Amino acid sequence: MLSPSEGKMMARCAVAARCWWAVGGALAVAAVLAGLATSTESPASSTAAASPTSQEARLRRPVALALAESDRRLLVANRCGSVSVIDTGSLQVVAEIVLGRRLSDLVLLRDGRHALATDEEAHKLLLLRWSDAPPSLRVVARLDVSPYPVTVRVDADGRRCYVASLWSRRLTIVDLATAVAASDASDETVPTLRTARVIDLPFAPRLQLQVRDDRLLVADSFGGRLAVVDTAQHRVLHIRKLPAHNIRGLALSTDGKRLLVAHQILNDLAETSHNDVHWGILLSNVLRWVVLERVLEPQGHILQDSHLHLAGDSDVAGGDPAGVAVTPQGLAVVALAGVDELALGTQRDYTLQRLPLGRCPTALVISADGRRAYVANTLDDSLSVVDLQQRTVLCHVALGPQPELSLAQRGEQLFYDARLSLDGWFSCHSCHTDGHTNGHRNDNLGDNSFGAPKRVLSLLGVADTPPWAWTGYVHDLRVQAEKSITSTLRGPRPPHEVVAALAAYMETLPPPPSVDSLRMSTADPAVRAAWQQAVQRGRAVFQQQGCGTCHEPPTYTSRDNYDVDLADELGTRHFNPPSLRGISQREAFFHDNRASTLEEVFTRYKHQLSSELSPDQLRDLVTFLRSL
Ligand code: HEC
Ligand code: HEC
Numbered sequence: 046m047l048s049p050s051e052g053k054m055m056a057r058c059a060v061a062a063r064c065w066w067a068v069g070g071a072l073a074v075a076a077v078l079a080g081l082a083t084s085t086e087s088p089a090s091s092t093a094a095a096s097p098t099s100q101e102a103r104l105r106r107p108v109a110l111a112l113a114e115s116d117r118r119l120l121v122a123n124r125c126g127s128v129s130v131i132d133t134g135s136l137q138v139v140a141e142i143v144l145g146r147r148l149s150d151l152v153l154l155r156d157g158r159h160a161l162a163t164d165e166e167a168h169k170l171l172l173l174r175w176s177d178a179p180p181s182l183r184v185v186a187r188l189d190v191s192p193y194p195v196t197v198r199v200d201a202d203g204r205r206c207y208v209a210s211l212w213s214r215r216l217t218i219v220d221l222a223t224a225v226a227a228s229d230a231s232d233e234t235v236p237t238l239r240t241a242r243v244i245d246l247p248f249a250p251r252l253q254l255q256v257r258d259d260r261l262l263v264a265d266s267f268g269g270r271l272a273v274v275d276t277a278q279h280r281v282l283h284i285r286k287l288p289a290h291n292i293r294g295l296a297l298s299t300d301g302k303r304l305l306v307a308h309q310i311l312n313d314l315a316e317t318s319h320n321d322v323h324w325g326i327l328l329s330n331v332l333r334w335v336v337l338e339r340v341l342e343p344q345g346h347i348l349q350d351s352h353l354h355l356a357g358d359s360d361v362a363g364g365d366p367a368g369v370a371v372t373p374q375g376l377a378v379v380a381l382a383g384v385d386e387l388a389l390g391t392q393r394d395y396t397l398q399r400l401p402l403g404r405c406p407t408a409l410v411i412s413a414d415g416r417r418a419y420v421a422n423t424l425d426d427s428l429s430v431v432d433l434q435q436r437t438v439l440c441h442v443a444l445g446p447q448p449e450l451s452l453a454q455r456g457e458q459l460f461y462d463a464r465l466s467l468d469g470w471f472s473c474h475s476c477h478t479d480g481h482t483n484g485h486r487n488d489n490l491g492d493n494s495f496g497a498p499k500r501v502l503s504l505l506g507v508a509d510t511p512p513w514a515w516t517g518y519v520h521d522l523r524v525q526a527e528k529s530i531t532s533t534l535r536g537p538r539p540p541h542e543v544v545a546a547l548a549a550y551m552e553t554l555p556p557p558p559s560v561d562s563l564r565m566s567t568a569d570p571a572v573r574a575a576w577q578q579a580v581q582r583g584r585a586v587f588q589q590q591g592c593g594t595c596h597e598p599p600t601y602t603s604r605d606n607y608d609v610d611l612a613d614e615l616g617t618r619h620f621n622p623p624s625l626r627g628i629s630q631r632e633a634f635f636h637d638n639r640a641s642t643l644e645e646v647f648t649r650y651k652h653q654l655s656s657e658l659s660p661d662q663l664r665d666l667v668t669f670l671r672s673l
Contacts, residue, residue, distance in 0.1 A: 215244060271286075415433065
């Protein structure tokens with residue numbers, strides 16, 4: 046049964062849904078929904094008027110959700126730096142508060158009065174004070190954390206939190222001590238933030254999940270690794286590897302025995318032919334149920350006794366699975382970011398039921414009673430509210446008016462859109478994860494042939510490094526984008542605007558920062574000085590060896606192709622040098638990943654050495670390369 050307010054909401058949704066198709070476009074929907082949000086006479090809308098930011102036209106880009114006030118309020122962290130507050134009864138935006146530069150995550154503390162947010166651009170953890178009457182959030186403390194924080198999780202006892210930082214590849218453990226607040230009312234205490242420990246990780250992390258009191262899992266943002274962290278001893282116990290990439294959802298089953306992972310699998314033995322794409326042989330989208338104990342063990346078969354759900358199949362594929370959650374009743378819910386849908390099912394089902402959402406749904410949260418899901422549609426600035434008992438979408442809520450999208454912003458939507466591909470199997474992001482790379486090899490027609498798979502190239506900084514593709518024969522990013530759609534995604538030939546938008550988006554992507562430079566920015570001055578000297582010595586080795594003829598600074602590539610004694614499976618030997626910028630963010634080297642460390646490039650493959658390197662020279666050269 047629908048409650049009266051839900052019934053009213055459904056009626057409003059029906060209007061919105063008609064408009065969606067009639068005027069065709071997220072912009073129009075946003076405007077329609079924003080209009081609806083202000084036209085109702087609930088008490089909430091008077092608060093909305095007091096909060097002008099929620100009426101401002103801007104791109105919000107919701108990325109994380111947290112429920113507050115016994116699920117009466119939904120807090121939505123937006124990439125634009127604000128938090129939107131939604132009344133879950135009227136489904137109105139009742140406030141929007143700007144708190145930072147680029148928010149990436151948000152969690153509520155157990156006291157219900159404080160929240161933590163990560164600001165990916167300011168490199169800070171924010172402690173926020175939440176109060177409901179009227180809805181407000183303010184920053185009460187800021188802590189510098191390792192650069193590029195993307196997620197934060199709080200311990201079960203609420204005394205500690207963990208911040209995963211993407212490009213600096215670190216986990217910052219923060220103590221949440223409590224202090225009597227000077228500015229707050231009388232006996233009120235607020236948590237304070239203090240860094241307890243910083244742990245280096247061997248990969249760029251994103252998602253985290255506390256799976257036991259003393260165990261935290263941290264997942265790779267691009268590839269398939271999981272770090273098992275002992276939170277009592279503050280150390281990484283071991284690294285487990287799943288046959289996976291793009292791990293975008295992590296949850297525990299209701300009984301706590303299984304780890305549910307939403308990810309993709311790319312098969313480097315398959316080709317981007319119509320057949321291999323259509324049958325899901327090339328790339329599959331899965332919801333994997335792994336036995337938690339297998340993950341926590343240091344070794345052994347991580348997949349033993351695991352099973353999986355395919356998120357879609359031929360003709361109706363479910364590209365780019367993202368946020369997952371499991372309700373107390375055992376219903377698993379997963380956002381399919383590439384096809385704008387939600388998939389629902391239980392551990393024992395064979396198939397998943399699917400519901401339509403807004404554009405690029407990523408994060409989701411379930412109400413405590415398990416009856417509702419709220420999903421953030423990142424690329425159209427809306428939320429979808431889903432009734433999990435009826436298995437229907439109740440409503441889409443616009444977070445506010447949107448400006449007209451620029452060409453590059455439309456390109457971003459397309460980059461994450463699996464509907465450009467045959468059957469909706471995958472998007473550009475499926476391989477070029479968030480513009481970077483999943484690190485895998487893939488056999489596409491990038492080299493105009495099947496039979497010699499190549500490493501997926503990072504597109505971060507791609508605008509500066511023409512010509513493109515390993516064989517360096519593409520001179521226009523639009524040509525590459527069109528080719529990627531038709532011969533990698535196996536989609537229909539795109540109109541010119543699609544190709545132009547994708548190229549414009551790729552041109553906005555900055556190169557990835559160096560892991561070592563980020564870590565050294567916060568290091569002890571003596572350690573930093575020693576590192577800088579090693580970088581200088583390594584630069585001298587680079588110059589003496591003549592590396593710069595092919596890897597010319599500042600992009601560390603050049604326009605020609607060279608034969609450097611590395612043939613592919615079909616005998617091709619001439620390749621365009623990959624840029625060495627951001628090389629510390631790569632996992633393996635050369636066109637087919639044959640070198641698994643940077644050292645190996647020079648020790649095992651003796652890559653273009655005019656003279657043998659001493660161990661010191663090798664160390665300095667690698668230090669220099671890793672600083673780029
Ligand atoms: C199935 C995996 C996969 C998908 C999906 C994919 N690519 Fe690629 N992409 C690759 C691989 C592999 C290469 C290198 C191929 C080569 O050069 O032989 C590459 C190369 C590129 C390059 C050249 C980069 C450089 O520095 O030279 C661009 C640009 C590119 N892709 C854009 C896109 C766009 C845009 C999309 C979506 C329309 C897309 N790709 C989808 C695997 C993929
Ligand atoms: C004659 C041109 C040339 C010279 C000189 C040269 N390289 Fe390269 N380099 C290449 C090419 C081409 C590739 C890609 C080869 C392949 O993957 O098959 C490459 C690949 C690399 C890679 C792997 C990058 C990746 O992402 O896989 C590194 C690292 C590298 N070079 C560093 C160096 C250093 C250091 C020197 C000097 C000792 C050097 N190169 C000299 C042409 C050159």
